[in-house]
Amino acid sequence: MTGPAELAIIGVGQTPSRRRHEGSTPELVHAAVGEALRHSGLGMADIDLVIGGFAPDALAGENCPDKRFLPAAGAVGKWSMRVNTGGTTGIAAAYAAMDLLEAGHGDAAVVVGVERMAQARSVPAVFNSIFDPIYERDTGLSTVSMAALRASRMMQRWGYTAELWARVAERNFKHATSNPLAQIRTAYTAAEVLTSRMLAWPIRQLDACPISEGVCAVVIARTAAAGSRPAAVVRGRATVTDTYNMGDRIGRREGDLVELLTLRLAAERALGQAGLGSAAGADVVEIHAPFDHAETMAYAPLRFCAAAEGPALVATGFGQRDGGGPVLNPSGGPQAANPVGATALIRLAECALQVMGDAGQRQVPGAATAVATGQGGSTQFSTCTVLSRN
Amino acid sequence: MDEPAGGSVPPLTIDGHWAFDYQYFAGAAASRFFAGLAARRIMGSRCPQCARVLVPARAFCDACFVETTDWVQVSPHGTLETFTILTTSFPGLPEPPLVVGYVALEGASTAVLNFVDGIDLTDPDAAGARLLQRPRVTARFRDSCQGRITDFVFTLDEPA
Amino acid sequence: MRPVYLHGSAVSSTWRGASRSLTDLIFDCVSSALRQAGVTAADLGAVVLAAHDLVDGRGLTSMVTAPAAATYLKDETRLGDDGALAFVLGDARVRSGSVGTCLVAAWGRASEGPVDEIAHALFDPFTARPLALTEIAVSGLRAARCLGDYPGYGRWRDEAAARRGPRPADPARTPATAWPLRGGELPVWADLVAAAVLSSSPGQVRVAGVGMSTEPYDLGDRDLTGLPALRAASAQALTAAGVDAAEVDVLELDGLTLFDEALAAEAVGAAARGEGMTILASGDRVNPDGGYAAGYCAPAMGLVRIARAASRLRDGQGRDGQGRDGRVALATGSSVVAAQVQAAVVLERTHATQDADGRQTTQDMQDAEGA
Numbered sequence: 001m002t003g004p005a006e007l008a009i010i011g012v013g014q015t016p017s018r019r020r021h022e023g024s025t026p027e028l029v030h031a032a033v034g035e036a037l038r039h040s041g042l043g044m045a046d047i048d049l050v051i052g053g054f055a056p057d058a059l060a061g062e063n064c065p066d067k068r069f070l071p072a073a074g075a076v077g078k079w080s081m082r083v084n085t086g087g088t089t090g091i092a093a094a095y096a097a098m099d100l101l102e103a104g105h106g107d108a109a110v111v112v113g114v115e116r117m118a119q120a121r122s123v124p125a126v127f128n129s130i131f132d133p134i135y136e137r138d139t140g141l142s143t144v145s146m147a148a149l150r151a152s153r154m155m156q157r158w159g160y161t162a163e164l165w166a167r168v169a170e171r172n173f174k175h176a177t178s179n180p181l182a183q184i185r186t187a188y189t190a191a192e193v194l195t196s197r198m199l200a201w202p203i204r205q206l207d208a209c210p211i212s213e214g215v216c217a218v219v220i221a222r223t224a225a226a227g228s229r230p231a232a233v234v235r236g237r238a239t240v241t242d243t244y245n246m247g248d249r250i251g252r253r254e255g256d257l258v259e260l261l262t263l264r265l266a267a268e269r270a271l272g273q274a275g276l277g278s279a280a281g282a283d284v285v286e287i288h289a290p291f292d293h294a295e296t297m298a299y300a301p302l303r304f305c306a307a308a309e310g311p312a313l314v315a316t317g318f319g320q321r322d323g324g325g326p327v328l329n330p331s332g333g334p335q336a337a338n339p340v341g342a343t344a345l346i347r348l349a350e351c352a353l354q355v356m357g358d359a360g361q362r363q364v365p366g367a368a369t370a371v372a373t374g375q376g377g378s379t380q381f382s383t384c385t386v387l388s389r390n
Numbered sequence: 391m392d393e394p395a396g397g398s399v400p401p402l403t404i405d406g407h408w409a410f411d412y413q414y415f416a417g418a419a420a421s422r423f424f425a426g427l428a429a430r431r432i433m434g435s436r437c438p439q440c441a442r443v444l445v446p447a448r449a450f451c452d453a454c455f456v457e458t459t460d461w462v463q464v465s466p467h468g469t470l471e472t473f474t475i476l477t478t479s480f481p482g483l484p485e486p487p488l489v490v491g492y493v494a495l496e497g498a499s500t501a502v503l504n505f506v507d508g509i510d511l512t513d514p515d516a517a518g519a520r521l522l523q524r525p526r527v528t529a530r531f532r533d534s535c536q537g538r539i540t541d542f543v544f545t546l547d548e549p550a
Numbered sequence: 551m552r553p554v555y556l557h558g559s560a561v562s563s564t565w566r567g568a569s570r571s572l573t574d575l576i577f578d579c580v581s582s583a584l585r586q587a588g589v590t591a592a593d594l595g596a597v598v599l600a601a602h603d604l605v606d607g608r609g610l611t612s613m614v615t616a617p618a619a620a621t622y623l624k625d626e627t628r629l630g631d632d633g634a635l636a637f638v639l640g641d642a643r644v645r646s647g648s649v650g651t652c653l654v655a656a657w658g659r660a661s662e663g664p665v666d667e668i669a670h671a672l673f674d675p676f677t678a679r680p681l682a683l684t685e686i687a688v689s690g691l692r693a694a695r696c697l698g699d700y701p702g703y704g705r706w707r708d709e710a711a712a713r714r715g716p717r718p719a720d721p722a723r724t725p726a727t728a729w730p731l732r733g734g735e736l737p738v739w740a741d742l743v744a745a746a747v748l749s750s751s752p753g754q755v756r757v758a759g760v761g762m763s764t765e766p767y768d769l770g771d772r773d774l775t776g777l778p779a780l781r782a783a784s785a786q787a788l789t790a791a792g793v794d795a796a797e798v799d800v801l802e803l804d805g806l807t808l809f810d811e812a813l814a815a816e817a818v819g820a821a822a823r824g825e826g827m828t829i830l831a832s833g834d835r836v837n838p839d840g841g842y843a844a845g846y847c848a849p850a851m852g853l854v855r856i857a858r859a860a861s862r863l864r865d866g867q868g869r870d871g872q873g874r875d876g877r878v879a880l881a882t883g884s885s886v887v888a889a890q891v892q893a894a895v896v897l898e899r900t901h902a903t904q905d906a907d908g909r910q911t912t913q914d915m916q917d918a919e920g921a
Contacts, residue, residue, distance in 0.1 A: 022401050050764075054630075056609050061406050063604050063671035064630065067887040068767045077782070079762040080891055081639070084603065084630035086610040092627045096639055103642035104551055105760075119406075124478050129609035133414045134571065135446050136503055138540045139490050140476060140483045148474030149492065156472070156522045201475035201518050241597075241626035243452050244614050247492050247501035248444070250471045254623075257472075265623065377613040381626075406675055412607035412663045417571030450577050452617035455591035457577075 007098050008231035008390060009352040011040025011219035017183040017212040017337030020118035025065060025215075026072035032217040033073045033110055039358070040108075040219040041229055047219075048106025050075040052082045053093035053113040054341040058126040060116040073112045073217065079105065086130070087288065087376030088239070089113060090216065090345025091383045095239060097220050108221035113346070115339030118213050132244070143290075144208060146378055148200040149246065151293040153258045155202065158307060160296065162202050164314045166190035168292040169206055169335055171319060176332025178362040183212050183337040193292075209290040209338030216342040216349050223390055232352035232370070236273030236386040238266040239374075246378050262382035263301035263373060271303070274386035276369070278303035282386070284354045284370040285319075285326045286347035290334045298373055301382075321364065326371075330354065330362045344374035348385055355389045416537075419449040422461070427542055428535040434498050436460040442499035446539070466529035468495035470544070473506065473521050475514050487511045493527055493544055504529075506544045554644045555753035556897065558587025559746040559857035563845035565723065566661040567741065572606065573618035579743035580619050580655055587747035591620035595649035599628040600636035600656035600849050602886070604668045619655045619745075632656070633744055634804070634852025634883025634893040638760045641895075644748050651749040656854075658847030660739035665847070666725055672887050678769070685806055685848075686736065688888035690728030692774045693809040697730055699775065700824035703812065706831035711735050711808055713834065714843035735808035740845030744853035746860065752900065755860045758793070758878075759896040761786025767890060777817035780882060780892040784818040787880065791896035795819030798896075799876035800862045801836045802855035804883045811841055818880055818894065838867075852883015856895055863899040 013035030015021065015028050023031075037043065050073050052066040062068065066082035079100070083093040090113030097109035120126060127142045154160045170190040176182040188206055196206040223233055240262040243249065255261030271279065279285050279302035287302075289295035296314060300307040304318070319328030329335075331350040334343055351370035353359040359367075374383035416424070419435065423446050426433040434443040435458035437451035445464055450457050473491030489509050492501035506527060511517050526547040535541040560582035562575060570578070584590060599619055603611045612628035619626075629636045633656025640654040669684040696703040711734035717724065723739045748757070763782035765772050788795060801820055805811030812826030815836055821829040830836055837844075839858055859879035867876050877899050885891035 057603055057630075058408065058609055061408055061671075062675065063668060064602070064886050066630070067672070067885070067890050068674065070764070071767050075764045076766050078764055080764040081635045081762075082630045083627065084610075084612070085628050086613060096627065096629075099639060099642045099646065099648070102646035102648060104645070105642060126609055129607075130613055131609075132614045133412070133608065134416050134420045135539050138483075138538050139503055139505060140478070140488070141490065141503070142478060145474050145476050145478075145490065149472045149490075152474060152518070152522065153472040156524065198475075198477060198514065200477060201514050203474075239625050239627065241616055241621045241624055243622055244617050245500065247503060248453075250492055250501040251494060262623070377610065380613060404675060408671065410604065410607065410664055410667055414607065414662055415566070415568055415571050417574045418569040419574070420571060421569075449571070449574050450618070452620075453622045455577075455581070455620045455622065 006223045006233060007101055007220055008223040008226055008233040009218050009348065009387065010221050010226045010229065010231045011036040012349045012353055013039060013217040014181055014346065014349060015215045016181045017214035017339050019183065019211060021213045025069045025114060025116055028215045029069045029112055029114060030072040032215040033112060036110065036217040036219050042108055042219060042221065044074045047074055047108050047110050048078060049097055049100055049109035050078050050080045051093045051097045051109060051111045052080065053089035053345065054082065055084050055086050055089040056126065058129065059120040059123065061119045065116065069114060073110055085376050085381055087340060088344045088374040088381045088383055089341050090343060091348055091374040091385065092239065094218065094220065094345055094348055095237060098234065101220065108219060108225060110217060110219055111345065112215065112217040113342035114215050115341040116213050117211050117340070123211060144203055145200040147291050147294060148203045150258050150297065150379065151202055154293055154297065157258065158310055160293065160311050162194060163190065164311055165207055165292040165296065166193035168295055168314060169193045172329050172333045172335040175321070175330050175362070176336030179331050179336065182332040183210050203291060207292050209334045212337050212339040214337065214339035214342050216345045218345065218349050218352065226390060230356040231390040232355045232387040233390045234385065235388050236270035238269035239381065239383040240265045242380040244378060244380055258297055259307060260297050260301050260379060260382065262380065263298055263384065266382045266384040267301050267303070270384040270386050276386060279371045280304050280326055282326050282369045282371045283367040284330055284351060284364050285328050286331060286333065286350050286370070286372045287329060288334060288344050288347050288373050288375045290338050292335065294375065327364045330359065330364050344383065347372040347374065351387050355387050417449060419447055423447045424537040424541065427531065430531045431463045432466060432495060432529060434462050434464045436462060443497060444500050445495060445498040445502050462497065464495045464497035466495065468493045468527060469524050470506065470521060470527050471501050471524065475511060475517065504539060504542065504544055506546065508545050508549065551645050552647050552750035554641050554748055554750060554757040556755040556757060556860045557747045557749055557753045558583045559860050560586060561744045561854050561857045564741045572659050572662065573615055575659065575741060575743050576615060576618035576655065576657055580653065580745045583745035583747055589651060589747060593651050594620055594624060594653050595651050596625040596643050597621045597653045598636045598640040599626065600631060600633040600853065601628060602630055602658065602849050604671065605658045605663060605848065607663045620653060631891065632849045632852040632883040632885045632893065633854070634856060634895060635762065635891065637746065637853055637856055637895060638762060638893055640748050641757050641760060644750050651747065653745065653747055654853060655743070655745040656850045657743040658850045659741040660847040661741050665739055685886070685888060686725050687728045688769060689807040689810055690731050692813065693730050693807065695775050696809055702824055703827040706827040707735065707808065710827055710830035714840045717843065731807055737806055737842040737846035738844070740847055742845055742847045742850040742854060744850050744857050746853065746857055754900060755863050756898045756900050757895065758898040759787040759790030760894070761790065762891065762893045764891045767887065769888065775813055777813055780814060780817040780894065783892045784880060784882065784894040787894040787896045791898065793878055793896065798878050798880045800859055800867060800879035802859040802879065802881040803836055804851045804855050805842055806846065807842055811836060814882060818882065848886050852893055855883055856881040859897055863897055
């Protein structure tokens, strides 16, 4: 991230995440974008770029749903484009806006990440269609089973257990009770996680994210545009893409499948740009992990600890509010709400709200620096973004 | 934030059906790989730059971004590196529960994904604990091959 | 800001090549562009891709296809949008100085999936899909309006279409028509990949200006023949480049059918209102490779047009498609849903020449300071 412009998130708007929204997508988008603009103090006339994110089309039953909803975000007469990078879609859309602003194409952008999954009746079949049709689809893989392959390997390598991961889930659910926008606001205990329905061994229902719909919008502008209003300045950002084949990463010298090499590289760059040695130096970390085991896979890349020390770190209750270290997922994280096309942007938006002091009941007092991660594909796309107060 | 006001008209839904049919070109490399399976051979292709043997065989090494050169047969024996037990039912696929996993075959630099047959799954946690030991497996070819990855399946060398 | 140069590009247009998988086609074209640019995958700082999941029949296509586009451990992103938009994003990354060398690639392999059914699913499920709308149908609506409003369209359509050369015999390559469109005016479906390498080190072709704009989703809200988004996008690109429409030598305009290309010619100022078809009939200034008839598949087309424009500038092609020292090119790309988003790119030939090794050097620049 170079270039003369310093950029900041100056406004955030979100719908609640729900299993099913009744409104049309343009209506939901319009509401979220309106809220983000009001929060930013800018009007639609001040916006030059409108960047949309949605993934995947099949779950909405609409080919390129962005073309229908971006006008509701103010795109008509402006530059607009749609990003689609699976789970990282929301943050990749924000990065595209930042790239365009850094090149001088305008002063302010609206970025909107959207998910409508409730319109689909055959979700697993859609998630099977993301795999290579020539060598892998016939094995019936889906996002949950793909994740389970990684969870098993973490158990085998580092001694993680279902019990430890259930504690991570418990912490996320507890945090979510302070977030009125979260879909799940029940404080499930670790015991309840361990007795929930098995999805793909060893992943149970409450280890995994819910199926969610929702819209998140942010306004990104040059920091000067915020004036004396609070803003979340982008101090560092990076995205790295790995090979698709999980089998190519098993036993790979540069980094095994579950060492999450691309997040390690992205975090190195983003933290380095921000002058942070580790994400543990932040006050808030929003980790994009649709499963509790996946959250712990991010600990070493974020330099909370070495990979083998992860289980011990979980056992200390790391990440709790008032725990003395960074608060992990004060929003509740993806376990409480995971609208796929929006979720990576929600991580960024929640971090922005925290450093702007606008996180309401879930505010971490005095939060000044926050880190947001993004995950997509077969843990193939990783992003890391560092924000701090202006 | 609240939903926009809806008024007194009941919200409408309309049924839709998506069924796009595709015909994917497997390409020369995959076609040759599947022909190998029919001849009961699992083939890998070698990258001339990093020397990895990629299984299933591919036309190019994406890490080095060069075309692969030699084709080598790898052993049908290997180690189950990771696995899961599937519970979702798909039309056209065998009924769950099913074990699927990545196997590092001897001679291959990458692991290959496939089903693992013949495991007692009445107690999934017990099966899981056993499979976490990275057991040895062997590829067994089906009697009739269809040019799909499922033309072979893995079985444990020692029954679980 | 840094100047941006287009160093190498490649286009591959094939049909049902059974020995090549989709990833093989992408790998081949990207390799070719890298070779032409004189760079390797390792030199790339970033990659920007354009592809559609439904066209590829892969639920998150870049997951399985990005590796074929030299993205291993790279900063990569993918637009579910036209290749010209990806090009604008790639250009921005180099222009801002955040990336030194950026690869842009776009593709669409029409022979693997049902093109019209997929296009049908673009339209509003409540108001448009029940009316069997497809992209071709909207082109038909535009064409009907043109025939009604502009005598030149009816007068010159046959001559314009005749310039596009013979069509392939395979009926699967021509979509079902929508009146008034005739066979020779319809796109020829193809398996397309395009790739281009951008960097801030000097080269033969400079990106002089870019522009973009968006129209409403609802067709009833649009000016179907005025193409306001393209009008705005090309005006922005020309202004940024500091050139008038009259100075453009090379035109590569994206359009699904003959009529869409004709309207595009008007929107970019290459023809007066109502005269677009006339200009297509009178020479090879627009899309001498055949345009829509040389192979079409969204979302590759904007990048195909840009790559063709760069190639024509490198070859010194001018206004009539012949060697006449063309200096300025305008290339456009349109998104799905009947060109709802349009992008325009102005390229300029610098006075660079090749040295003895075939590598490009710059003798003197058109402008001392880039955009």
